[in-house]
Amino acid sequence: MINVLLSLPFVFIVSLGFSIVLYLVGAVISPKNKKTKGKLAPYACGEELPPQKFQVNVRSFFLYVTFFMIFDISAFLLAMSFSVHGPYPAIFGAVIILALVWLLMTWRREKKRA
């Protein structure tokens, strides 16, 4: 019983429950007014902005995301390998640095082509 009470999923479910209760309280005590067209339109400062979905330019993210992934994995490797003796952390580190060098070379080639 105590194990269940002091587990992360239980705490997460209870906090989700608290947020849902607050949301429902808000739904009960907030006024329900008539929904006009202007009220439901997307926010704009005086311009006419029709509601439409936008494409996020993923290409500009790509390089950052790749670096992010490499560094995140290397950070966790660092975290996990502090008690390991032997060459394994160094080998993993070398693989990561190789991947970084390869990525930089590809990036420069792409830049030349563009």
Add this chain to the structure above:
Amino acid sequence: MVPQEIVTLLQVFLFPGFLFLFCLAFFSDWMDRKLVAKFQNRYGPLYTGPKGILQPVADFFKLLAKEDIIPIAADKTVFSVVPMLVLALSMTPLFLIPMIDYSALIWFEGDLIVIMFITTLVIVAMFMGAWASTNRFSTIGGMRVGLQMLGYEIPMTIAMIGPAISSKSLSVSGIVQSQAVGIWYVITQPLGFAVALICLLAHLQRVPFDVPEAESEIVAGWLVEFSGKKLALLKLSKNFELVLAGSLLVSLFLGGPLGFWLPHPSVYFFLKLIVCIFILSNLRALFARFRIDQVLEGAWKYLTPLALLQIILVVI
């Protein structure tokens, strides 16, 4: 004798559980507002409660009672789920932090990584909310949320790994207990502390790094379309994030609830937490906003090498 189950239940729900965390979140919001007001030569909250201490609570319930508008083009399910999810996700990691004792209510080997994972998940939920609200301003704000995360997440992770390496434990409680034997990590790892502080400021989207909600450029950034109860939940979750950032700094670098002679360790924890929140608000009152490219460049060119340097110094 009271059964152990009831004691645990009271711990989870009252102290240091949910009720207490709500009070702490509102208190930190009040302190933040009052301090920034003092720095800017204003009064800050005055009327509700002594010195306006109940003003955040009043504001929360006022906002909860406002009309809630869902724009016609928004993705209604995601748009409504995101505020609840963000609030729940920012409340959960606070249970992994040792506040009144040397070990937290919930602790296991690796909970530091769980905290980092949950903070990233909050950012992803924010991006989803911005995306679902279908507005030009909020789409730009959401993109900036994502980009900023790509910048500060790496140095923050590496800076927080430093104490874990020194203490040979991946649990926040273990790191606190190892500081009881040795010295506080802010003394041995000052660079890591500075990097973690800056990155947490970026994670909180506070003033030098408030690009995602830059109110003078893109209205309210990713929050533009949220109103009424949704905005109330999101603002409350920001207070929880502030408490989480402060208590992470306290327990990783400043020795958590460790003290010298006062009777109860929690006193020390809250004193240190107040100092950390003071630093975070102080920086908010001092700086102007960076541009998003400056944030990313600064994070990759300066913060990441500094954090790596700290790790190398720790390992040597």
